[in-house]
Amino acid sequence: MEFLLAKYNYWFYILIMMVGFYAMISKNNLVKKMIGVSIFQAAIILFYVSIGAKRGATIPIIEHGHDAVHHIDPTAYINPLPHVLMLTAIVVSVSTLGVALALISKIYAKYGTIEEDEINEQLTDV
C-alpha cells in the first residue's frame, strides 16, 4: 500500500496513459482516436511536470540570485527544467494534432465519413 501511495503520481500517469491507449486502439471514430492520442501525450506531460515537483517548494524565481551572500537552498524551489521541456512537448503534440485533424478532414472529404469500418468497407469494395 505504501508502495502505491509513495509514488502516486506515477500510478496516475500510467492510468491516464492507458485510457488514452485504449481510445487509440479501440475507437472506431478517427477523431476519438486522436483524442486518445492527445490523452496519451498529456499523460506523459503530466509525468514530466510531476517529476519536477517537490513537497513544499515554490516556483523557481530566485531573488538575489546573483550575489554570493545569500545561500540558495535547492529544495525550496521546484525543478524548472521538466516544465520547460514540456513547453516544447506541448508544441509538438499540438502540431501532431493539427496534422492529424487536417488528415481527418481530407479523409472526410474523400470518403464522406470518419468511421474506420465504413472507410474500410469502401476500400474493399473498390
Add this chain to the structure above:
Amino acid sequence: MESVTSIKPLLAILTSIIVVVPILLSRKHPNVREGWSFLAGFVKLAIVGSMVPLVLKGTVIEYTMIEVVAGVALKFRVDAMGLLFALVSSTLWIVTTGYSIGYMRGLKEHSQTRYYCFFALALSGTIGVAFAANLFTLYLFYEILSLATFPLVTHHQDAEARASGRKYLTFILGSSIGLVLPAMLIIYNITGTLEFSNSGILSAGMSKGLMSVLFFMFIFGFAKAAVMPFHPWLPAAMVAPTPVSSLLHAVAVVKVGVFSIFRVVTGIFGIDNLRMFELGTALCWVAAFTILAGSLVALSQDSLKRRLAFSTIGQLSYIVLGAALLSKQGMTGGMLHILMHAFGKITLFFCAGAIFVATGHKYLSQMVGIGRRMPVTMTAFFIGSLSVIGFPPTGGFLSKWYLLLGTLEADQPLMMFILLSSTLLNAAYFLPIAYKAFFCSDEEAQFEQKIDEAPIWCVAPLVFTATVSVGLFFFPQPFLDLAKLAVQGFTGG
C-alpha cells in the same frame, strides 16, 4: 616460387568488357560489329599467350587491384593451371565468334548485338575465374558469368527459353548463393584469408565433420560442374543457340565449374588434408556415379544436343574424378581433359549447329545418311567423337591415359574399371551416329547424294577444331607442360 607484378591479367579480362562499347556503337553495321569481336579475341589471346613463356619458367604473375575486406583483395594470379584454362577459352572464343557469324546470320536470328555483347562479357567472367588469386575473386567472376550467360541461354525469348532460363538460374545462382557463399564465409571466419595456396589454407586440426560439410558445399555449390544431382540445368540450357551451347556449355561455363572445384580442392583444402580425411575417395564415388549415370542417360536421347549435353555431364565428372584421385597423374589427366574435352566437344556442338543450319534437323532419327549430304561436317563429327571417347590419335586419348595412370597411382582399381566401362558407353552413344551417317542403304537414307554443306563460316571453325583435336595428340605442348607444372606445385615437387 618467384612472382612478378604485371597488369596483364587485368587487361586480359578487361578487353572483352571494353569491347562491349564499340559493339554497341556499331550495332547498325554487322560486319564492323563482328570485326570488333574478332579484334578483341585476338588481343585477348595475344595477352594471354604472352604470359606463357614466363609461367613455363615457373614464375607466377600477380596483380592486386584493391583490398575490399580486411585480408581479402580483388586480386589476380596467373599460374600454370589458370593459364592453361585461359588459353583454351580465349582460343575457342575466336573460333566461336567465327562460327556465330555463320550460325546467327544463317538462321537470321534477332538481337544479334545483344548476343555478341553478353558473349564478350561471359568471356571476361571466364578469364576472371581462371586468373582469380583467391576465393572471393573467383566467386565474383563466377557470378558475373552466371548473370552474363542468362540472356544468352534465353536468347529465343519464348516459353521454352523462359522455362529453361528459370531452371538455369535456379541451379546456378541458387547453389552459389546457398552453398558456396556460406562455405566461403565460414572458411574466412576460420582462417582469416581466402587466398589460394598450394598446400591449402585449412589446417589439419579441423574436425572431420566440418571439413566434409564444407567440402561438399563447394562441390555441389559449383553447380556449373554439373555433378549429379545438380546437373538438370545443363540439358535445359540446350535451348540456347548452338554457338552458345558450344562455347559456354561445353567449354566456358561447365569448365569454370570444374576449374573452381580444382582450385578449391588444391588451393583451399589442400591435397594432404583431403587424403587424411579420405574426402578424395568420397568425391571419387560421387564423380563415378555421375560419369556412369550421365553416359547411360545419353544413350537414350534422340535429340542430338541433349545427347551431347548428357555426354558433357559424364565427361565433366572425369575432370572432377581427376581432382578427386589426388594423385599426380590423375590431376594432370583432369587438367588435360579440360583442354581435350573442350576441343572435342566444341567440334561436336559445331557439327550439331551446322546440321541444324543446313537442314533444320535436331533429332538423330532424322539424320540417317546425312554423311551423303554433309561429308565434311560428319567427318569432323567422327573425329570429335573419337576424341571424346578417347581413341588415338586424338587428344582425348592423352587425358584418359593420364587419368587411368592416376587411378593406378591412387590405388583405386575400381575407378579404373568405371573409366573403362564409361569409355565403352561413350563409344556406344557416339559411334552409331557417325556410322549411320555414312553407311546405310539407299532406302534408309533420308538425304540425296548431293553435297550441300552449311555456310563456310560454320564449316571452317569445325574443321579447325577437329584438326586441333588430332593435332593435340601429336603436339600436346605447351599444355602438357603447364598441367605438369601446376601439379608439381600442388604436390610439392
Add this chain to the structure above:
Amino acid sequence: MSNLQAPILLVTIPLLAAFFAALGGMLHRKISFPIALIAIILSFHQSIIVLLKVVNDGVINYRIGGWMPPFGIEYVVDHLNAMVLVVITFVSLISIIYSKLIVERELPDKIPQFYTLYLLLTTGLLGITITGDAFNLYVLLEISALATYALLALGKDRALISTFNYLILGTIGASLYLLGVGHLYIATGSLNMADLFRILPSLSGNSAVMVGFILIIVGVWIKMAFFPAHGWLPNAYTYAPSSSICLIAPLMTKVSVYIMIRIMFSVFSAEFTFANIAWQTAVVWCSVIAIIGGSLQALAQRDFRKMLTFLVVAEVGYMVGGVWLANEIGISGAILHILNDALMTLCLFLVAGILIFKTQRHQLMDFRGMFRKMPVTMGAFIIGALSMIGVPPTCGFFSKWYLIQGAIEAGRWEFMAALIFSSLVNAVLFFRIIEIGHFQHETDSHDHAEEKISEAPAIMLIPLVVVAIALVVIGLYTNDIVTNVIQHAVPVL
C-alpha cells in the same frame, strides 16, 4: 570550441531555406525549387567538410550558442553520424534533382509546400543525427515525422488512411521514447548524451534506468518498423507520391537504426545493453522473423512498390539483428548496411518512380518490354537488384559479408540462415521482374515501331545512374570505408 561552423550550418541552412522556399513560393511557384536545391547542395558540401574533419582530426563537439554542456545543447559529430550525415544529404540531393519533373506533374499547385516540407524533413533527419542531446532528439524526431506525414498524405488511393495509421503509431513510438528519456532524467538529472553515458554506469541495477532503456528502444523500433511493429510501413509507403518516397523510404528507417545504435552505445554502454543474453537472443530471433517474413511477403506482391516496402521491412531486420549480434563485426556490418541499404533502396525507388512517370502504373507486369524501351533505367535496376541479392562487387554483398561473419562469430546460425534465405528470395523476386522485362513484349512483336527506345528525361536518369555507379564504387571501397570510418564508430566489446 573549434571555430568550425559546419555542424550547425548543415542543419540550419535547410531550415532557413524552408522558410524562404515557402515565402518565395508565394511570389512565384518556380522559385522554391532553386532555393531548395541550393540549400541542399550547401548542406551536402558542409557534411562532406564535417566527414573529412572527423576522419582526419577525430570527434567534433559543437556547443550551440557557446553554452557549456550539460546545460546547453551540444552537437557531437563522431565517425558514425558523420557518415550518416553524408548519406542523408546525398540522398536528399539526388532525390530533389530527380523529383523536379515528378513534382511538377504530380503536385502542380503545391510546389512551394512540397519543397518546404522536403527541406523540413531533411532538417529533421540531419538534426536527429547530429544532436548530442536526448530531448532535442525527440523534438527533431517529431519534426521529421510531421513532415513525413504531410508528404505521405499527398499520395493517391489509400494514402490518407494509411498515413493516419502511421501517424498514430509514429506518435506512440515517439511518446514512448519521450517517456523513456523522462525515466533517465529522473535517475540522472541530465539530458546530454555524453553526460548520461558518464553517469549511467554508476546506476546499474536501477529499475528506472532499465525501464527507460526498454521504453526508448521499443519506441525507436516502432519508428523503424521492426517486427512485430512493422505493420504500418508497407501501406504508408506504397501509396506515397513518388516525389517524396525517394527521400523517405531510404532514410527514415535508416535514421531510426542510427538512433538505436546511438542510444545503445553512446547513452547506455555496450556492457549494459548486452548484459542480458536472453534479450539478445529474443531480438535476433525477431530480426530473423522480420527478414524471412518480409522476404516472403515481398514474394506475394504483384505491385512493385509494395514489394519494395516489404523488402525495407526485411532490411530493417538485417540491421537490428546485426547490431544485436553483440560483436564488433556484426555491428560494423549493421553500420555499413545503413549506408549501403540507403543507396540501394534509393536506387530501386528511383526506378519505381521512373516506371510510374512513364507508364502511370507500378505493377510487376508493367515491366514488360522495358529492356528494349529503357535500357539505361533497367541497367541501373539490375545493379540495384544485384546489390539487394548480394552479388559482388555491388555494395550489398559486402554488408552481407560482415553481417554473416558477425553471425558466425556469435554462433547465431539462425541469423546466417535468414540472410542466405533472404538472398535467395531476393534473387527470385528480381529475376521474376527481369524475366518479365526480358520475355514479354507490350504488343505482338510484328510491330517493329514499338522497339524504339523511350527513356526517361535526363534530369531523372542522371541521378539514377549516379546512384547505380555509387553502388559498385562503394562496394569496391568497402575496406577503406570500414577502416577509416566504421571501425571508429563501433564500440569496443
